[in-house]
């Protein structure tokens with residue numbers, strides 16, 4: 001029996017990419033919802049909610065899923081801290097898989113970045129660069145936000161200061177800085193690079209997405225994985241067994 005998916009944000013770039021790979025991923029798009037649609041009629045009979053719409057929409061769809069005991073896979077990025085808190089409250093009731101990037105490659109990049117940060121330590125200066133298409137609403141990307149967390153975890157120096165872009169007389173770079181730079185333009189699907197710059201050498205780790213299919217396949221893999229899980233917050237790294 002295919003997994004019955006309620007897909008929120010179905011008309012968007014990711015919604016269409018997910019619908020295109022659903023059948024091959026043993027999923028049925030049981031209900032397709034976009035702006036103006038009411039998901040409440042379909043939710044009782046779906047297996048999992050897959051949410052790729054807009055940051056302000058996520059809390060309400062997660063609340064609805066929690067009321068019906070349905071797992072949610074969240075791909076949407078750019079949430080405010082209030083929106084994050086509202087979503088996290090429901091991890092007591094349902095399993096929520098929440099990842100800024102569902103590609104296998106980026107989740108391996110997270111693992112490699114943590115390892116590099118651990119090994120290289122505080123003498124190597126981390127800088128994160130991301131580039132996305134001109135339609136993207138949020139910056140930095142959800143993936144870059146996770147890379148910041150991973151670099152922090154790995155370096156263990158605490159008190160990191162995030163420098164978003166740099167302009168003017170910014171002064172000498174501090175050891176506790178993590179630089180983050182968001183580039184936007186054209187149709188770029190998603191590029192991420194982490195640089196650790198040391199004295200006389202530089203380590204660079206990067207991922208390049210050429211097709212949204214990689215995110216779509218990962219999200220549906222997470223949807224299968226989420227069914228029957230105990231309530232809680234999970235990442236794609238849990239789905240892939242990378243933690």
Ligand SMILES: NC(=O)C1=CN([C@@H]2O[C@H](COP(=O)(O)OP(=O)(O)OC[C@H]3O[C@@H](n4cnc5c(N)ncnc54)[C@H](OP(=O)(O)O)[C@@H]3O)[C@@H](O)[C@H]2O)C=CC1
Pocket residue numbers: 008009010011012013014015033034035036037052053054055057074075076077078099100101102103142215
């Ligand atoms: N985690 C991951 O692996 C990935 C995450 N993303 C994230 O996913 C999100 C969507 O990206 P993308 O598909 O490119 O964006 P799009 O703008 O192409 O799609 C978003 C869709 O959501 C719709 N929408 C707006 N309001 C609602 C609502 N109330 N209920 C249901 N649908 C609604 C939009 O409709 P309308 O246009 O009419 O407003 C649009 O069709 C972004 O946050 C992006 O960062 C993207 C790629 C991978």
Ligand SMILES: O=C(O)C1=N[C@H](C(=O)O)C[C@H](O)C1
Pocket residue numbers: 077100101132136140141142143144189190191
């Ligand atoms: O909006 C996008 O397109 C993407 N968003 C995600 C993010 O914010 O990291 C993942 C991917 O890079 C594409």
